[in-house]
Amino acid sequence: MKGLRKVLTPFAPDQSGAVGVLYDSAALIVIIDAGGCTGNICGFDEPRWQDTAAGIFSAGLRDMDAILGRDELLVKKIVKAHEAGEYKFSALVGTPVPAVIATDYNALTYMIERKTGKPCVAVPSNGMRLYDKGASDAYVRLVEKFAKDERPFDENTVGIFGALPLDMGRSSRDKVFEYYKNQGYGNVRMYGCGASLEDVMDASSNSLNVAVSSSGIDVVKKLCGKFGTEYKIEDPAVFDLVIPEGRTLVVHDEVAGYSIRNNTESDVTVATFFTLHDELKQEGDLILTEEDEFTKLVMNGGFDNLVCDATYLPLIPDYKGRVMILPHYAVSSAGDDS
Amino acid sequence: MARAVSYKAGYIASLGKDNIPSELKGNEGLVYSSPATLAYNSPGAEGFGVKRAGLAVPESVMLIVAPGCCGRNTRYVTKNPEYNVRFFYLMMDETDLVTSRHLKKIPEAVKEIVEFCKVRPKAVMICITCVDALLGTDMKRVCSKCEELLEGVRVAPCYMYALTREGRRPPMVDVRQQIYSLLTPSIRKGNAINLLGFFAPVDPDCEMFELLKSVGFDDIRQIGTCKTYDEFLKMSQANLNLVLNNEANPAAEDMYNNLKIPYAGLTRVYGIDQVAKQYKALGQILGVEIEDSVFYEETEDKIRAFMVKFKGRKVNIGECINANPFELALTLTRYGMKVGEIYATLSPEHFVYVKKLAELSPDTMLLCNLDPSMINYSASEYAPDLTLGKDAAYYCPDVPNIPWNSDVQPYGYKGIVKLINAIEEALS
Secondary structure (H helix, E strand, C coil): CCCEECCCCCCCEHHHHHHHHHCCCCEEEEECCCCHHHHHHHHHHCHHHHCCCCCEEECCCCHHHHHHCCHHHHHHHHHHHHHCCCCCEEEEECCHHHHHHCCCHHHHHHHHHHHHCCCEEEECCCCCCEHHHHHHHHHHHHHHHHCCCCCCCEEEEEEEECCCCCCCCHHHHHHHHHHHHHCCCCEEEEECCCCCHHHHHCHHHEEEEEECCHHHHHHHHHHHHHHCCEEEECCHHHCCCCCCCCEEEEECCHHHHHHHHHCCCCEEEEEECCCCCCCCCCCCCEECCCHHHHHHHHHHCCCCEEEECHHHHHHCCCCCCEEEECCCHHHHCCCCCC | CCCCCCEEHHHHHHHCHHHCCHHHHCCCCCEECCHHHHHHHCHHHCCCCHHHHHCCCCCEEEEEEECHHHHCCHHHHCCCCCCCCCEEEEECCHHHHHHCCHHHHHHHHHHHHHHHCCCCCCEEEEEEEHHHHHHCCCHHHHHHHHHHHCCCCEEEEEEECHHHCCCCCCHHHHHHHHHHCCCCCCCCCCCEEEEECCCCCECCCCHHHHHHHHCCCCEEECHHHCCCHHHHHHHHHCCEEEECCHHHHHHHHHHHHHHCCCEEECCCCCCHHHHHHHHHHHHHHHCCCCCCHHHHHHHHHHHHHHHHHHCCCEEEEECCCCCCHHHHHHHHHHCCCEEEEEECCCCHHHHHHHHHHHHHCCCCEEECCCCHHHHHCCCCCCCCCEEECHHHHHHCCCCCEECCCCCCECCHHHHHHHHHHHHHHHHC
């Protein structure tokens, strides 16, 4: 049945991706929920939360708040929280509750900016899309809000988008960072994972932007349109993956799949449960939504090699080809010390 | 520099229960998210939330009908072998929100998962979330439709409605009602008694079992020890429900109305005299005298020795713990310890303990995990020797911690003795 999961648990949702992007930005992050979504995002999708305190809050909505649409009460809560901490701006992250009651984010943002005197960004995630969409939206909203001034390109600076813990583990992020260092960039800005709000404001000075996962593609294109910044789409963390000869199926993030294809002689097909942009898609590549689509593809596709997160393996107990595990935290909630 | 908001117990007691500061209530502002609040924000993360609670029904499986985000944390629960083939998901999309078409798919989905299971489940629990709370879904009706399709399989709803957490029927109250609604009337047995309130068993070492047997209840059932669905159904044979957690009171009331099983309540406390009073009161209800003096004296000796050895040692207490943190603070103060800080949400029903604590230890500081100012908490000013409660460990990472939040529930005199043993071990 469409939408029925019998083996896999749901993947990280858009709201988790949005929080991942905002995590290091010194924002007062308000997840507009009753509490449960906040617990899921922080406790299960944001490994940094165990070690580093961040200003993440639940709106603490109750049924009457939702039914009556008490936006003013929420604004009051946000103003009070600003008084209790030091935050550079407010960030609203949507969940299914505001999706049901059709929260007007523009109005809410305007009210919050007026009352706090600080900028406010809203990411209208709804818990039904996947993390890459939420992360992508958050990146775009951040640069729209803060990357306004056009500054001269700094040939020493590169902007990396899409290296969130949900995208790749710590060792992969380190590989990405080192790769661009070795390419001659003294200043590698890892947006969403170490880069500051000031780095967002200064994004126009990046001489190159790189989308290392799907969640970074829309924002590097946006920055290209706005400032003319050159961009690349590649994931250096998988460049050294040795793929044996034969036909290979990569089930992962689209950029990981694309980068594997470009760095191997093997005949690679890319499939993903997440976004697949047209510019990366080649004949045979496809989006998966259901468990049995994955099973049929692997079992009937004639692939010699399969590259994927270990979480998928219970769906294909009879697969006889070679399996190469490439962790994807958004799928498994497990990686290499994300 | 901003600081975490805290209040002295003496000051709070002087305000009265109707004037609790908003910073201690936890429900009037944004809710801060730190590892200390995980159990609040994601109740299933520690102990039992609605999902694990629903699966306390033996031989059951659960279908979570919700947006994907609501099922995400189940990834962790399913790492426990006991649960890894018991969760299924029907993922809602935006169209479902508008049209409620997902409701029509549920009976077929339930049928498909029942057929998918290697062992046919006896019950399917359908877990729905905030969106269906707002849509006003009549899940009872959907469950009836499911039962029409499946002979011999019961289907019941579990409402994981975080939006109603502080309402008349919070999720953890309602899920107990739904679980016990699966029981059907049967012939009652005079020697049968149920322990209601927890989903995991009461510590089998607890003296309560021996005391109940001594007054004729030798058939003691609790859902956490039922291995099969048929065994669970025998809970309807009980002559008395003993409610050990207030959240089970409405379920006990339902069982009284539907199955004619009367009920009585006991409260978990760590004060020895309060434990004794509860057994005495239970005896009065039953019309018998419960002879607990052996256990009382053994516990009293333990406390005396503890007071000599550990008088004046300092402890901070959290709320992620198998105890009422305010009662525990009062009791440990009476046992000679100094309570520096309590990290817990304060509500009027806790005030009785705060007032007494204020008389003995007015400088004990009260803080609320959920308050936004807790992001500024850096280190305890009270240099505790020990922390109690998993959340307290987050605030004082360099101090020995006793989480005291196991699934198996400590209770009664044995609960006191085991807690003291744990403290002695940690402080030694």
